[in-house]
Amino acid sequence: MNEQYHDHSHPAQRMRVSLFVTCLADLFRPSVAFASIKLLEQADCEVTVPLQQTCCGQPAYSSGDYDATVPLAQQVIGLLEAADYVVVPSGSCAGMICHHYPKILQGEWRDRALKLAAKTFELTAFLNDIAHIEPQHKKPSSTLSVTYHDSCAGLREMHIKEQPRQLLRQLCGIEVNELEKSEVCCGFGGTFCAKMPEISGKMVNDKLDNALATGAKVLTGGDLGCLLNIAGRAQRQGEEIEVRHIAELLSGDLDTPPIGEGP
Amino acid sequence: MEQRRDTFIDNASAALKNLKQAERRDIIASFAPQIRAAAIDSFEGFGDLRSHVKKIRQHSLDNLDYYLSQFEKEAVHNGNQVHFARDGEELNSVVLDICQQHDARRVAKGKSIVTEETGLNSFLQSAGLSVMETDVGEYIVQQAGEKPSHIVTPVLHKSADEIRELFQEKHDLGPRDLHNTSDLVVEACNVLREHFLQAEVGIIGANALIAENGYCMLVTNEGNGDLCANLPKVLIVCTTIDRVLPRAEDATAMSRLLARSATGQPQSCYTSFYSGPRREGELDGPLETHFVLLDNERSNTLASNYREILECIRCGACLNHCPIYTSVGGHAYDSVYPGPMGSVLTPLLTSLEQSHLLPNACTSCGLCEEVCPADIPLPDLLRDLRHDESTKKLSAPRWRYGLKLHSWLARHPSTYQALTAISIGILYRLGRKRGGFSKLPFGSGWTSQREFPAPQEGTFMKLYKAEIKQNNGR
DSSP states (O other), X not given: OOTTOOOSOOOXXXXXXXXXXXXXXXXXXXXXXXXXXXXXXXXXXXXXXXXXXXXXXXXXXXXXXXXHHHHHHHHHHHHHTTSSEEEESOHHHHHIIXXXXXXXXXXXXXXXXXXXXXXXXXXXXXXXIISOOOOSSSSOOOOOOEEEEOOHIIXXXXXXXXXXXXXXXXXXXXXXXXXXXXXXXXXXXXXHHHHSHHHHHHHHHHHHHHHHHTTOSEEEESOHHHHHHHXXXXXXXXXXXXXXXXXXXXXTOOSSOOTTOOO | OOOOOOOHHHXXXXXXXXXXXXXXXXXXXXXXXXXXXXXXHTOTTHHHHHXXXXXXXXXXXXXXXXHHHHHHHHXXXXXXXXXXXXXXXXXXXXXXXXXXXXXXXXXXXXXXXXXXXXXXXXXXXXXXXXXXXXXXXXXXXXXXXXXXXXXXXXXXXXXXXXXXXXXXXXXXXXXXXXXXXXXXXXXXXXXHHHHHHHOSEEEEOOSEEETTXXXXXXXXXXXXXXXXXXXXXXXXXXXXXXXXXXXXXXXXXXXXXXXXXXXXXXXXXXXXXXXXSOOTTOOSSOSEEEEEEEOTTHHHHHTSTTGGGGGOOOOOHHHHHOTTHHHHOGGGGOSSSOHHHHHHHHHHHSOHHHHTTGGGSOOOOXXXXXXXXXXXXXXXXXXXXXXXXXXXXXXXXXXXXXXXXXXXXXXXXXXXXXXXXXXXXXXXXXXXXXXXXXXXXXXXXXXXXXXXEOOOSSOHHHHHHHHHHHHHHO
16 A cells, blocks of 8 residues: 555455545645545545645636646646546536646646546545445435535536435435526636625625525535635625535534534 | 726726616626527527537638638629728728718718727717717617627616616607607617618628628618618628628528527527629619728637637627626626627737736636537636736736745645645634634735635644544554
């Protein structure tokens, strides 16, 4: 075993999954990564977490600094390409690996990027479509009212739509209370939210209004960027809606305070 | 295009504070996507037609020189005069020359974005001509002394009440109060009818130039294009060189995508083909017809990495679906071409120096690309423009250096993880009670609109490595 890898389980024939934690989960919400590991193990996967990982390079890439992105993309490819599957608890970081690495790399690196792209999945897509996770208990049921925010990259680059809803139904007994205009951007957009804050503020306010209109107690989603944005706005407005990453809900980890809330 | 200053952020800020217009924009942001979706859902072949037209557009642009020559030859054969204009100034001069040759005093114009691009109205007016816009939306915008806020529906920013007030101010209404919205339309039609009859020169745009027969195609919903084209004795068609398509059937295929994407109609109310001047024995039509075909950076764009923007069919779907366009409206872009397609086109037609904020007015949400009937990868083109911005060092230094520093750190995992563990530890301790921060040094962009959520205790990497250590020690 590579000493950089921490093995969570041993039996052979399990799907060998490398978790790409994402920088936002690493820095702001480790519970997302721990919940992802728990879910993957529940789906009978052998999970490794390459310890040298940092960031996929999206901030520089989105700002047009391709020169700074290329070495980061190569670093990520080098770290992850040995795995059978790569799972990412974020639609936008998964989209970066699957769709954008091949665009900025050439030659041999592009081939390696394409190979990695073919085995890289967003968390809910992997759990639902590939690993076919089963509920731990029979017939779960929940009265928790939950609404789901479709992140743009998850939705349009990774085609994540039904998977999180299906998993919430199957693992938690939760029917998503759909918010209006669920496919419209929340205004995060990486550096956009800080470069054009007023426009971003209007967009996140619209998103929050639509979420509140559902009467849901919890807003969840697959991308921490959006969730930090929406949670931050909810707190600024004094709105009492809990914001949590989908991995936390699915793994049943509801003891940690919701995003941006005190203990 | 006129010189411009990049004032997008200030304009957007002002627009967001105009609550009346913001309310209208919100309504349109809901309504326009619905009517488009209804039209496309009820038309099974949309995806196939989109791919078909995309291939044709690519082929036409790949062979632009060939099809333009063919168009010119056929159009001349039909009795038209064809002029090529390198830039806006040349187009304006060609048009003025034609008007002066005919001692024209009055010009009736159909909707033409290209002549908005070249500033033709003010140019002709300063030469003493009277120019009347005849598309009702354009007419209202002209009367108000404003500019269009949308490429298809130019007066999207105005309510019926505002238009009524404008007519009350500008028209001699007598006892009429224009109570109903339809009264407003009738009022505009009555005023415009006189202008159609008096104008010596008609100017229209074109949605397509057809190489095989030298015709042009124009789609409108008001029929004003036909009146401009047929009543005055001289017709001038102003459009750009990238509008050429090989065959008539290509133009009609495109029009089926266009109307559905623009207004949710299966076809526009009027789809007209103009061949040339009145022939012997014919009773109506112009006596003399001209095509003025503008380049204005299209050739350079064709040779650049941004050529796909030339495939745009000007439907406005990307505007209607863009959450930024619908938040701030078209005027904030200070360009004839607003929204995603405009944020690509404007820097190419002017310069990136003058327009580099526009490609940043994008969250890469991808909705524009999804709805674009021409299948243009707008988010990619906008990002590539941000790449040029970064390469030319036009972006704010704090962003450029900040991102460089971040990338450097991210390439040095040990340093990155040590530094983030320390900073996250501090942030956690400062923020754990409240759960977030209202203000942060270097974070005012974020905190001006929202709280900054405090991190959990320790980075994942720190916690995870501690867990490994503990397990190995067991």
